Amino acid sequence: MDFRLNEEQQMLQDTVARLVRGEYSFEKRLEYSESELGFSADFWKQLGELGLTAVPFPEELGGFGGSGVEVQSVMTELGRGLCIEPYLQSVVLGGGLISQAGNSEQQEQWLGGIASGEVRAAVGLQEPQSFYNLNDVETRAEKTGDGYTLNGRKAVVIGGHCADVLVVSARTSGDSRDADGISLFLVSSDDEGLERRTYPTIDGSKGCDLFLNNVKLGPDALLGEEGKAADVIEYQTGRAISALCGEAVGAMEVACDLTLEYLKQRKQFGVPIGKFQVLQHRMVDMMSELEQARSMAILAASVADEPQSDERRRILAAAKNVIGRSGQFISEQGIQSHGGIGMTWEYNFAHYAKRLVMINHQLGDDDFHLEHYASLLQAS
Amino acid sequence: MNLNYTAEELAFRDEVRAFLDEKLPADIAAKVKGFRRLSKEDHQRWQKILSEQGWYATHWPEEYGGVNWTPVQKHIWDEESSRYGAPRSVPFGVNMVAPVIIKFGTEEQKQRYLPRIVSGEDWWCQGYSEPGAGSDLASLKTRAVRDGDHYIVNGQKTWTTLGQHANMIFCLVRTNTEVKAQEGISFLLIDMDTPGITVRPIITLDGEHEVNEVFFEDVKVPVENLVGEEDKGWTYAKYLLTYERTGLAGIGISKAALQHLKELATRRIKNGRPLIEDASFSQRIAQVEIDLMAAAISNLRIIASVEGGGMPGAESSMLKVRGTEIRQTINDLARRAIGPYAIPFVEEEMDLDYDGDFLSDENAAPVTPQYFNNRKLSIFGGSNEIQKNIVSKMILGL
Structure with a gap:
């Protein structure tokens, strides 16, 4: 057993991390968000130039041949940066469906552009x-x-x-x-x-x-x-759930870091509020949720490209259920730990909280996936 | 990233399964699976089988009779033995005092006590908690005063699990009252037959006799029974607690308990259908199964990191909290699954050789007692609140 990324996967993740650090300050993100396009055309272009939008596509179609693990590495860093570029929609879902179901003319027509970032799906x-x-x-x-x-x-x-x-x-x-x-x-x-x-x-x-x-x-x-598209859609949605788990874990990591930092800085009653046990325990609960989410993200990535089976369905439903709940928990408890400042537009925590709660509304929330999982429950 | 066992690990798993198939007594497995009580004889019978196989002291160095399994092998053993319904080894000797003796004891202590643990001659119990020292363990008051070649011990220990079976107890005692609480504690090995020791049962809310009070009145303990240095016992105690914490999450046990719950919910009927098909109940089961899946992977991540040379740290405290909550939830669902039959307290049906009619399901009688008994999980081994304090201290820097 080895739960670490291999050297190439780590390099890939480091590449995305460097790019996000360089381009995605909180202030810039607000600008991108308010622009007509709704994200950074320049950042999107750089994702394309670095080959990151080509990660999941087969090599013969101009891609990098990356698995669920590679896609998750990219998504984790995009999640850490709270990036709003349509990677999930264009690359994982749109490109993924064309790659999975398209004939050779359709793949030729669209995938090169999607892989390079010049075409958005x-x-x-x-x-x-x-x-x-x-x-x-x-x-x-x-x-x-x-x-x-x-x-x-x-x-x-x-x-x-x-x-x-x-x-x-x-x-x-x-x-x-x-x-x-x-x-x-x-x-x-x-x-x-x-x-x-x-x-x-x-x-x-x-x-x-x-x-x-x-x-x-x-x-x-x-x-x-x-x-006959239902199976195709279900399969690709499964891959997207794995990718979304990566984004969620990245966003949860930063949300926990920000909260911990605040507990150390903010003073009340003459001491940093992190001295209060009730806040320490809440922080530990948040970290513990993050650990569970990390575990399920790893498990989801490990089955994302496996042939469809009830086992794959169960794991992906479980993963989405866990990240939906842990994301909401970390958002709510993080805001509470911050107090009033956690409620403000000008502080970045609030934006992580919003993204994490909305991830639960993408591709099925925790109730939906719980019901799905229950329908696949094995008696033994 | 590779979530699979190696070929060697798979071969080891086959070996474990073959052993359990052949050697695990069916009556003992039936008791474990049905949450029925195990006698001292049951424990000793299984321990003897393990010792003969050389699989009792799994994490001791080989020179002391251990097999030095890797963390992954240990995990495979835990998973498989839980699945088969093998009893968990009573930990106080093999998993608690032994690692302390191996690390801090004298050569004589190792020669004397370790073989007796493997052979089953000694049954150890733990003298840590006191009426006034629970979570604040360092405030313990049991006194040991040096008198020539002996210590004279006076005081009281409590929550002594299976102390009624034990002939040896390892104790934290106060040898110095002049210094900070943690600096005046020593670690003593005491023969339970020494005059002045009295063991009294504490009956728990489920009617069981599992824990005891142990009283010490002018008990003479030879100085050679001191482990390590006088007044340094707190260090050894903490070392022992890190051993106690690993494995407390009980992932393998939860998997077996979940299986038991599903079987129960398949047999119980609600609205004319098996309870497991009921929309709300199946979702409750699904939720705990999902949480257990995540905890199991977290457990494997810790094991893989220890296998790679890391130390289990804050993650094992977080997992203790998570794992015990999951076990308690499964017990809660089992209780809900038997509906009104959770109420009757039919002790005779808990014995394996009961041959009368069952009031409801043959596995129903132990369910409610088990639920109440396992409220202990979030209290012992460092309460879940203490675990969170430990995590705060270790990684949060608050």
């Missing part, structure tokens, strides 16, 4: 009524001529506002919530009938809802086999 998989169940798809794709016409709405598409290409799920057959009959389509940002309602997110990035009104697509827009 996003995914529209959830809908207003779907909650976190990605099989609950009401958007319809009607066969028209040799192509398809899409109608429907996709909800909370993070990074969708600036994506060049959107991977959206739509139903080609079956009833809503059937696993069978879901298909994936590649929609270009300039396709006619596509409208976006763009908004900022509470945790500092940007997203949109997609409105698909008679969007006409050619036959080459179908990604993967018609009606």
Whole structure:
């Protein structure tokens, strides 16, 4: 057993860490967040130039051939820096779905650009009524001529506002919530009938809802086999959960560091407040949550690229449940430990807290994954 | 990053399984799995089997009769033996006093006591806590006054686990009242047959006799029974406590208890369906299973770091807290699983040779007593609050 990163993985993580340290001061992040793009085009470009946006793609498609561990290394540092670039959406989810399900023309058309960072992707998989169940798809794709016409709405598409290409799920057959009959389509940002309602997110990035009104697509827009996308989506979402665990662990590490630092600095009743046992124990509880989250992130990365199985499903559901709970715990207890200052926009802890709580709302919250895990419970 | 065992470790696991398949007495395993009481004879029978195999003193150096297993081998043993329902070794001799004697004892003490621990001739108990010294252990008052070739010991120890079976006790005693509390403590080995020692049972809330009070009245202890130097006992005591802490998380035991819970919940019926299929109950089980999964990986991370030459530190204190909470949650769910049958206190059904009708489930009777008994987990071995103090001191710098 060895839980350490190997030399190459460590170098990769150090590269991202250096880049984030250089580019991502708290003040700069606020600027990036308030810009029209909603993140730093320059930082994104550098991620591309350093090959970081190519990490998970197969070498023959211009990638680095990285596994879940490598992706998590990148995401951990992006999490530490509270980076708002759409790495998860474009690289892990969008690029990942095209890489997994696309034919060679589609891969050739999109993956080179996504891997270099020149093309940005996003995914529209959830809908207003779907909650976190990605099989609950009401958007319809009607066969028209040799192509398809899409109608429907996709909800909370993070990074969708600036994506060049959107991977959206739509139903080609079956009833809503059937696993069978879901298909994936590649929609270009300039396709006619596509409208976006763009908004900022509470945790500092940007997203949109997609409105698909008679969007006409050619036959080459179908990604993967018609009606058979549910497994593809589930598999790639699993990889994204592993990646998100990395981001969460990075953000939790900094949130714990900031809180500990504050307990040492802040004086009341004539002593640093860290002298009070009730705050010490709360701090230990936060660190203990972080340890559990680290353990589950490691476990998630170890199964991210394994063939699908109930064991993989269980581990990924467990991991997302744990990081959802520990992220919220660290956020809430960290704010409480800080007192009033933890409530302010101008102090960075609050932004870590917001991101950590919102991670629980991405790809299923702890209740959703607990229910999923319970459904896979083995009697023995 | 590699979460798998090596080929050698897998071979070792096979060896352990083969041994347990062949040598673990079925009646003892049935008791352990059903949370039934073990007699002194049960413990001794299993210890003899382990000693014959050479697997009793697993972490002692080989020169003293140990096998010096690696942390991973030790872990494999813990996992497998819990899974099979092997009793955990009573730790006071083999895991507690022995490491202290090996590190700080004289050659004579090693020659005398270590073989007797392996052979089972000596059953040790621990004389640490006192009525006025629990979490604040260093405030202990039991006095030892030097008188020629002896110490004269007066005072009282308490919470002495399985002291009723023991013939030896290792004690922290005060030899100096003039200095700081921690600097006047010595570590004495005392024969329980010495005149002036009285053992009285303490019956715990589940009706069990597991712990005792031990009274010392002018007890004469030869000076050669002092371990290390006089007044340096606190150092040895702390060394021992780091040994006690590792393994207190009880991951292997929790896995076995979770299995027991699932079996129970599969047999119990609610709304005409097995309880394990009930939406809210299955989620409670799922949540504790998830938490146990995370704790198990945390445990492996500590083991891997110790295997790599590191020291178990603050992480093992955090894991003690986490692990004991998980065990208590599993006990809580088992109690909930039997519903109203948690209420009857049917002691006779807890004996393995009970041959009457069972009031409800054959495994129901010990469930509630077990739940109450295991409230101790978050209190002993350094209460969970003390563990958090330790972590604060070690890594937070607060």
